[in-house]
Amino acid sequence: MQCDYNEFLKGKVERAKPVGFDVAPDQVHPMLFGWQRDVVRWACKQGRAALFEECGLGKTLQQVEWARLVSQHTNGGKVLILAPLAVAHQTVAEGRKIGVDVRYVRSQAEVDAAGTPVVITNYDMLHHFDASQFVGVVLDESSILKAFTGATKRMLIEMFSHTAFRLACTATPAPNDHLEFGNHAEFLGIMQSNRMISRWFINDTMAAGSYRLKKHAADDFWRWMVSWSVCIAKPSDLGDYDDNGFVIPPLHIHSSVVEVDHTRAFADGQLFVIESLSATGMWKEKRETEEARCQMAKEIIGDSDDYWVIWCDTNSEADLLKSLFPDAVEVRGSDSIAEKERKLMLFSDGAVKKIITKPEIAGFGLNWQHCANMAFVGVTYSFEKTYQAMRRTWRFGQPNEVNAYMIYAETEGNIVATLDAKQVKHEEMLRQMAQASQEEGLNGIIRRAAPAIAVETDIAQGENWTLLLGDSIQTIDQIDDNSLDFSIFSPPFSTLYIYTDTPADMGNNEDHEQFFEHFRYLIDKLWHKVKPGRLVAVHCKDLPLYMNRDGAAGLYDFPGRLVAEFEKERYGGAYNRWTYHSRVTIWKDPVIEMQRTKNHGLLWKNHTVRGEVSRQGMPDYVLVFRKWVAPQDMPDKQVRNEPVPGTYIGEDAPHHWENERDYSIQVWQKYASPVWFDIRQTNVLNVREARDKEDEKHICPLQLDVIERCIELWTNPGDLVHSPFAGIGSEGYVSVKMGRRFIGQELKRSYFDSAVGYLRELESEMAMPDLFSWAAQEAEMSEL
Numbered sequence: 001m002q003c004d005y006n007e008f009l010k011g012k013v014e015r016a017k018p019v020g021f022d023v024a025p026d027q028v029h030p031m032l033f034g035w036q037r038d039v040v041r042w043a044c045k046q047g048r049a050a051l052f053e054e055c056g057l058g059k060t061l062q063q064v065e066w067a068r069l070v071s072q073h074t075n076g077g078k079v080l081i082l083a084p085l086a087v088a089h090q091t092v093a094e095g096r097k098i099g100v101d102v103r104y105v106r107s108q109a110e111v112d113a114a115g116t117p118v119v120i121t122n123y124d125m126l127h128h129f130d131a132s133q134f135v136g137v138v139l140d141e142s143s144i145l146k147a148f149t150g151a152t153k154r155m156l157i158e159m160f161s162h163t164a165f166r167l168a169c170t171a172t173p174a175p176n177d178h179l180e181f182g183n184h185a186e187f188l189g190i191m192q193s194n195r196m197i198s199r200w201f202i203n204d205t206m207a208a209g210s211y212r213l214k215k216h217a218a219d220d221f222w223r224w225m226v227s228w229s230v231c232i233a234k235p236s237d238l239g240d241y242d243d244n245g246f247v248i249p250p251l252h253i254h255s256s257v258v259e260v261d262h263t264r265a266f267a268d269g270q271l272f273v274i275e276s277l278s279a280t281g282m283w284k285e286k287r288e289t290e291e292a293r294c295q296m297a298k299e300i301i302g303d304s305d306d307y308w309v310i311w312c313d314t315n316s317e318a319d320l321l322k323s324l325f326p327d328a329v330e331v332r333g334s335d336s337i338a339e340k341e342r343k344l345m346l347f348s349d350g351a352v353k354k355i356i357t358k359p360e361i362a363g364f365g366l367n368w369q370h371c372a373n374m375a376f377v378g379v380t381y382s383f384e385k386t387y388q389a390m391r392r393t394w395r396f397g398q399p400n401e402v403n404a405y406m407i408y409a410e411t412e413g414n415i416v417a418t419l420d421a422k423q424v425k426h427e428e429m430l431r432q433m434a435q436a437s438q439e440e441g442l443n444g445i446i447r448r449a450a451p452a453i454a455v456e457t458d459i460a461q462g463e464n465w466t467l468l469l470g471d472s473i474q475t476i477d478q479i480d481d482n483s484l485d486f487s488i489f490s491p492p493f494s495t496l497y498i499y500t501d502t503p504a505d506m507g508n509n510e511d512h513e514q515f516f517e518h519f520r521y522l523i524d525k526l527w528h529k530v531k532p533g534r535l536v537a538v539h540c541k542d543l544p545l546y547m548n549r550d551g552a553a554g555l556y557d558f559p560g561r562l563v564a565e566f567e568k569e570r571y572g573g574a575y576n577r578w579t580y581h582s583r584v585t586i587w588k589d590p591v592i593e594m595q596r597t598k599n600h601g602l603l604w605k606n607h608t609v610r611g612e613v614s615r616q617g618m619p620d621y622v623l624v625f626r627k628w629v630a631p632q633d634m635p636d637k638q639v640r641n642e643p644v645p646g647t648y649i650g651e652d653a654p655h656h657w658e659n660e661r662d663y664s665i666q667v668w669q670k671y672a673s674p675v676w677f678d679i680r681q682t683n684v685l686n687v688r689e690a691r692d693k694e695d696e697k698h699i700c701p702l703q704l705d706v707i708e709r710c711i712e713l714w715t716n717p718g719d720l721v722h723s724p725f726a727g728i729g730s731e732g733y734v735s736v737k738m739g740r741r742f743i744g745q746e747l748k749r750s751y752f753d754s755a756v757g758y759l760r761e762l763e764s765e766m767a768m769p770d771l772f773s774w775a776a777q778e779a780e781m782s783e784l
Contacts, residue, residue: 005473005521012503012518014199014220014510016190016228020047020165021073029065029098033058035241039230040065043167044073048188050142050168050229052433056369056396057232057246059169060094063138064118068100070136070165071117077135078111079165081120082156084141085337086344087365088120091140108133123152124337131159141365142168143384145183157187171391178213178429181225190228197549198495199510200224211549214498217508222436231433238437249401251394255416256300256407258292286313286378289409294320296407297375301325301354307347307371308354311363311389313378321356321377328354331361347371359385368392372400379408379415383422455504456749460756462763465732465742469752471504472724472745473521476529479743484530485638485719488710488731490539490702491519494558500748512556516565522724527571527578529722532629533638535581537710538562539702541620544599553600553613559583559621566625575630582624585675586706590617619675622706624714639716641668649708652678671713679705685730685758701727707734715740729755733762 023044028037040062043049053059067079081102083091088104095102095118103114104121107128111119121129123144131137137160139145145153145168160166166188178201182193200221201211213221225231235241294317301308310325312318315332322330329352331343344362347355350370355362363385371393380386394402408416458469468475492499492507494515499507506522509515526536543556550556566578594602594617601615628634645663648654654666670678683704707730715721717739723731726744728751735742736759746752 009503014224018045020045031098035235036062044069048166050184052231054233055171055391060091063169064095064100067118074135076117078117079136080134081138082123084365085122086341091120136165137163139168142170146180194549216498216501220501226436231437233430237434246396251402254405256405258409285411290317293377293407297377298324300405306373309374310356311376325354328356331357359389363389366392369398372402375405377407464736465759468745475745476525479529481528482531484722485534486715487722488537489723489725523569530627533634535714536625538623542618578625579628581626584622586620586679587677588619593617649705650678701730707731726755727751729758733758
């Protein structure tokens with residue numbers, strides 16, 4: 001069992017596996033830099049890989065050489081490169097530098113007539129091609145995959161799902177959007193995007209429908225990323241490579257603020273024009289200020305003879321700018337594909353010195369290092385568009401310092417502040433990517449033997465308690481067989497929470513199946529540790545399903561699955577098994593759940609207008625299982641309950657009774673109820689001391705009332721109570737306080753230390769003599 005468990009843990013370490021072929025160093029064209037040659041060799045070995053490299057690092061040369069090597073390896077198989085508008089011609093030119101004949105084609109018929117294995121076309125032409133005719137595909141500017149449910153993304157994934165070799169190339173994907181990595185992984189056949197979300201991301205309860213990277217999962221996520229992608233801002237991010245020639249000149253961003261006419265606010269009963277956060281308000285303000293912004297662009301650029309890119313957002317802005325700069329070429333969406341290509345090439349080749357266009361038209365893929373000046377006639381909330389547009393000129397290979405003029409109205413300051421905040425997040429994402437690449441290099445963890453899973457261990461003891469630090473599956477072997485009178489715990493809720501980055505953490509899973517594969521080890525070992533006829537109580541709840549992650553919104557029956565997993569285990573013969581003994585429902589306030597989660601199914605508005613999405617709140621449950629053995633081996637009797645009047649656990653104690661028996665009956669009726677309505681939700685140990693900086697905000701211990709009732713119902717004083725997920729010590733604290741013994745296990749050091757602190761503090765309190773008892777003893781001694 002132990003050997004199998006270690007292999008299981010190693011299998012939880014998710015890394016991409018190579019499906020490509022080896023390339024010798026001398027097979028790669030010598031014109032490529034050393035690090036570029038190594039990247040190409042690595043990408044060929046992977047077979048399906050992504051190059052997330054900053055602008056100007058030579059992705060075009062790398063992808064062309066990769067395509068040549070794939071074709072060579074497959075004895076002349078055809079490779080299709082897909083690129084944004086006008087980028088295809090740049091790729092053809094780059095191919096000539098290393099002797100690769102890349103042909104620009106518009107249909108499958110032209111591929112067959114090209115006479116060369118490496119061809120390129122625009123994304124707009126994709127529907128004219130037969131994917132089955134290609135052994136390899138390259139997505140240039142693969143950030144086109146960014147839309148999670150976009151039609152283009154679905155088409156690309158479906159068309160090339162059976163293509164043997166795939167390469168995706170872009171600068172860092174849509175800045176600040178980690179989920180775009182999932183789209184790349186799905187296109188490459190590495191992992192389904194919803195699986196990636198389930199494994200490393202958590203639903204952001206502060207923004208319904210969105211996800212954020214789990215804090216404890218961050219390192220593992222980036223290690224997975226660099227097992228199938230190169231994520232770098234400069235060559236040295238890959239390891240021992242020289243950055244010489246890849247030092248980008250400074251970018252100077254100049255804010256040019258246009259004053260607004262506040263008198264137009266009078267008609268709305270206001271003294272000033274107020275900044276609007278809505279899209280409607282933003283575009284209204286843009287219309288009001290477009291002439292002033294265009295005039296400011298004219299003042300900034302003047303009659304400059306330098307090259308300029310003038311970015312705008314609307315056709316009316318483009319019309320005004322064209323009237324102010326008649327010598328500029330203007331590219332707009334209504335132009336034909338051929339006309340767009342012609343105009344873009346005029347500027348790319350230096351035939352004209354000013355170009356007016358939108359970021360969505362020319363903001364991706366083009367290399368305009370000959371230009372060092374940009375004017376943004378307006379700002380938008382899209383950091384990606386702004387970032388990519390700037391990167392057309394501010395990129396490696398740019399010999400001059402770059403100036404970008406941000407022209408916006410004073411009422412658009414909130415947009416600029418949002419862009420600044422996104423810039424900070426983007427730089428942090430780059431730092432994490434670079435760190436992972438630096439640590440793993442091009443070798444990656446997939447080149448190494450699966451590591452042994454090391455978990456810190458420790459032990460702490462008191463008079464009536466023992467705490468074991470470590471993996472619960474391994475440390476439970478230190479507990480004697482048939483020694484536990486009762487086990488009570490709240491397990492990790494499958495993939496809902498994650499507390500550490502170790503594979504030994506049962507919360508660190510990619511899906512429910514992997515969680516239960518892990519949890520079965522505990523079910524099996526608990527069988528051997530619990531006394532015959534005694535019980536295990538599992539605190540749990542239903543788990544939410546999310547549309548983007550799970551394909552549907554709803555609930556996952558986690559309690560039902562727990563019951564099924566306990567019941568399916570057999571330990572020799574028909575009698576030796578866990579039996580489903582009882583279930584308690586713990587009432588929860590649906591209003592508090594709605595306020596905390598913002599779940600659509602609990603919103604009153606949806607109740608009134610979309611009743612089909614409304615649902616009930618989610619209670620907690622305690623599932624109880626009994627270790628059943630052959631009747632002759634079951635003890636005659638074990639637990640006796642004799643409630644003392646006044647000792648009630650919860651908020652709704654009986655108020656009137658005739659005698660102790662009457663009180664006991666009334667208490668039993670409340671405890672025996674299938675729904676516990678009076679659990680005090682805030683009666684918990686203080687969790688703050690146990691938190692570390694990586695803890696998720698939703699972490700909280702099990703309510704003490706629940707633990708105390710279960711121990712009162714199903715144990716005797718002096719019994720040994722157990723928890724394999726001791727956390728900050730709630731089960732141990734209640735057990736010792738109620739005169740039981742306790743043994744617990746905990747994986748996380750900060751929780752273990754906190755639990756030890758609580759138990760030692762409780763011991764000290766219990767050792768102190770009661771004030772009245774001490775006074776009585778003193779009086780008795782004085783009489784003697």
